[in-house]
Amino acid sequence: MIPSEQLPQTDRTMTEPTAEPVKDPSIAAGHSRRTFLFKLALVVNGAVGVVLAIPIVGYLLGPALKKTSADNSWINLGPLSNFPEGETRLVSYRNPITTDWDGQTGDIPAWVRRVSGDTFQVFAINCAHLGCPVRWFAQSKLFLCPCHGGAYYADGSRASGPPERGLFEYQHKVSNGTLMISAGRMPTLANEAKNVTPLTQIETHIQGSPAGKLSAIDQPQPRCSSCQT
Amino acid sequence: MPDLKQRGLDLYNWFEARLGLGTPLIEVAEHEVPNNTASWWYVFGSAATVIFVLQVMTGVLLALVYAPTASNAWNSLQFLDHNVHLGWFLRAMHGWGSDFMVAIVLIHMVQVFLFGAYKFPRELTWIIGVFLLLLTLGMAFTGQVLRFDQDAYWGLGIGASILSRVPLIGGPLVGLMLGGPIIAGNTLSRFFALHVFVIPGILIAMVGMHVWMVLRLGINDYPMPGRLVNKKTYLADYKEMEKKTGIPFVPDAAWKDAAFAAAIMLAVIACALWFGPFGPSGQPDPTIIETAPKPDYFFLWLYAVLAYLPPALETPVLFIMPVIGIAALILLPLLSGEGEKHVSRRPAAVLIVSVIAVSLGVFTHLGTYTPWSPIMNAWSSDPIPVSYLHNRTPLEREGAIVLQNKQCRNCHSIGGEGGLRGPALDTVATHMTEDQIIRQVLQGGGNMPAYGNALNPSETTALVKFLTTLHGHDLQPAVDASRRVVSAATATPPTNKQ
Ligand code: FES
Numbered sequence: 001m002i003p004s005e006q007l008p009q010t011d012r013t014m015t016e017p018t019a020e021p022v023k024d025p026s027i028a029a030g031h032s033r034r035t036f037l038f039k040l041a042l043v044v045n046g047a048v049g050v051v052l053a054i055p056i057v058g059y060l061l062g063p064a065l066k067k068t069s070a071d072n073s074w075i076n077l078g079p080l081s082n083f084p085e086g087e088t089r090l091v092s093y094r095n096p097i098t099t100d101w102d103g104q105t106g107d108i109p110a111w112v113r114r115v116s117g118d119t120f121q122v123f124a125i126n127c128a129h130l131g132c133p134v135r136w137f138a139q140s141k142l143f144l145c146p147c148h149g150g151a152y153y154a155d156g157s158r159a160s161g162p163p164e165r166g167l168f169e170y171q172h173k174v175s176n177g178t179l180m181i182s183a184g185r186m187p188t189l190a191n192e193a194k195n196v197t198p199l200t201q202i203e204t205h206i207q208g209s210p211a212g213k214l215s216a217i218d219q220p221q222p223r224c225s226s227c228q229t
Numbered sequence: 230m231p232d233l234k235q236r237g238l239d240l241y242n243w244f245e246a247r248l249g250l251g252t253p254l255i256e257v258a259e260h261e262v263p264n265n266t267a268s269w270w271y272v273f274g275s276a277a278t279v280i281f282v283l284q285v286m287t288g289v290l291l292a293l294v295y296a297p298t299a300s301n302a303w304n305s306l307q308f309l310d311h312n313v314h315l316g317w318f319l320r321a322m323h324g325w326g327s328d329f330m331v332a333i334v335l336i337h338m339v340q341v342f343l344f345g346a347y348k349f350p351r352e353l354t355w356i357i358g359v360f361l362l363l364l365t366l367g368m369a370f371t372g373q374v375l376r377f378d379q380d381a382y383w384g385l386g387i388g389a390s391i392l393s394r395v396p397l398i399g400g401p402l403v404g405l406m407l408g409g410p411i412i413a414g415n416t417l418s419r420f421f422a423l424h425v426f427v428i429p430g431i432l433i434a435m436v437g438m439h440v441w442m443v444l445r446l447g448i449n450d451y452p453m454p455g456r457l458v459n460k461k462t463y464l465a466d467y468k469e470m471e472k473k474t475g476i477p478f479v480p481d482a483a484w485k486d487a488a489f490a491a492a493i494m495l496a497v498i499a500c501a502l503w504f505g506p507f508g509p510s511g512q513p514d515p516t517i518i519e520t521a522p523k524p525d526y527f528f529l530w531l532y533a534v535l536a537y538l539p540p541a542l543e544t545p546v547l548f549i550m551p552v553i554g555i556a557a558l559i560l561l562p563l564l565s566g567e568g569e570k571h572v573s574r575r576p577a578a579v580l581i582v583s584v585i586a587v588s589l590g591v592f593t594h595l596g597t598y599t600p601w602s603p604i605m606n607a608w609s610s611d612p613i614p615v616s617y618l619h620n621r622t623p624l625e626r627e628g629a630i631v632l633q634n635k636q637c638r639n640c641h642s643i644g645g646e647g648g649l650r651g652p653a654l655d656t657v658a659t660h661m662t663e664d665q666i667i668r669q670v671l672q673g674g675g676n677m678p679a680y681g682n683a684l685n686p687s688e689t690t691a692l693v694k695f696l697t698t699l700h701g702h703d704l705q706p707a708v709d710a711s712r713r714v715v716s717a718a719t720a721t722p723p724t725n726k727q
Pocket of ligand 1: 127131149161
């Protein structure tokens, strides 16, 4: 067995030798110099920390600071003939920005309503309340949300329940006989808030669109006092 | 035999001489605690710690197989459930362990609150405990996301939508949470990092501090009515109590902790064996919209609150209430650090706990059956009871078909089947006249959308005629008193006008 005398006793610690040797006073002489050097080293470390923090914070905040416009692009939803007039259909598209490992989550659904001719409305699947997937019921002409029971009329305006506004709408255009929408980012109140009162939104963003005029006619005023404009 | 024992002892001494941990640990274990702290009420903290260790172990084991990418996570859970030997059991242990951990942390907190254990000198222990609760809930939420299924996907959508309501910085916060423009691979990777590295790291450090303070400050003495906490005398009193009534923590007090921890572990194992793992529900494919996303048990109350808040109050309540709640918990020991500890002399404390417990219970219960959600397939699956079609005119029966076809059943029940969002229609005619029903159907109101655009006039007539037949068994239909006057007036032309 290993002789235990070579090691400090278990009931004593290494820093407490039995006979206290007296410290050589000359050692303390360099004290102030070493304190200074230590502080200097701390300053250098602080500087290194700041330099390191820049890329770390930038890396972390990268996705937060990106502009919506950078994510959105025009997406082709297919020929107009896919959308019979007067009907509302579910489509899905591949998000413009995806990675290989996004799998199915890169496929985003949306509701396309062809009012007539070139007049469309394209609604986000996400409920304007808290983002659950709304479902279209053609017979009762309502979008219903499974989460907290929000309901919307055929033109996307709020019918009842917790949502404080109508469904989010994608900007769209018809070109070469196909329907295109501008999408790429999950619609939420933060990035769609400016579009809240559909009256002004559609007139300013999709100028002259008959859909805008149409919904301007049958859209009731927002019924809640807190709806931002 | 004695030789073996001697060898074992030598081995221990060899390590102890170098490591030096055994002696202090034994000292800690055997330190004296006031004899009244050896109580069955005092076992929850240690049980929470034991479950935390279980979670760490099962978590590491699951991470051996789990593939933290959006395209593979769901498949890897299926693989764990079906192809890995006992993989399902480990998933079940981890899932049930998390539910038990949240429950026990909550019980521990309530117990500490009711026993006044947060008072001087244990204020900081309580404050760290508040953070431990938040971290535990954070683990529960992020863990639910890692079960990357439909519920997780839409749960992330709800989370992002809540964040998006933060004034001014809502948009960047959503980006920060999702790690990109949509809920996708980056989002899952973020939650994986949080669940596996960040939160457990902080949790371990804080559990360490929490336990250290319990050791340093002593276990809260069992409260006695009338024995008040006074900052000047408390420490001395406690020391004296320790001297007079002290018993070694191990084994005299700790045997209860050990027994309870074993019981809890057995309960987790039993639940895991009996009920199996949670989910995963459907694949995280957003294009499958036939889903009714629901959070895990401990967030159901929040789900219910979100359904009931009026739209105008929602954003303020969402952001102000948590701040107030957490601030109140943190400030509690600082504001009431002295005085009475015993629950019988603290009626306000009992009241607060009861009110919170009852509201959480009610909201959780509502969250289990979501009466506010339309039942999306009620219109095509629940028939109208035959008795409601007996002795009806063809027009009224036509109305029953309209009721069915226009999906009224999704929100209104008849004969006990259908949605609960709107009132049941079985006796609607007893409290609404025909005119009122017409108005309600066409223009909506209250929580009902207007159906003016979805019904043509003949459908409306038929529907309303059917609804007016629904007045229960022997109840009188509602009538408009003024109508009778009018019809009486038209039937018999007035001879003398008033
Ligand atoms: S998410 Fe649609 S009502 Fe709440």
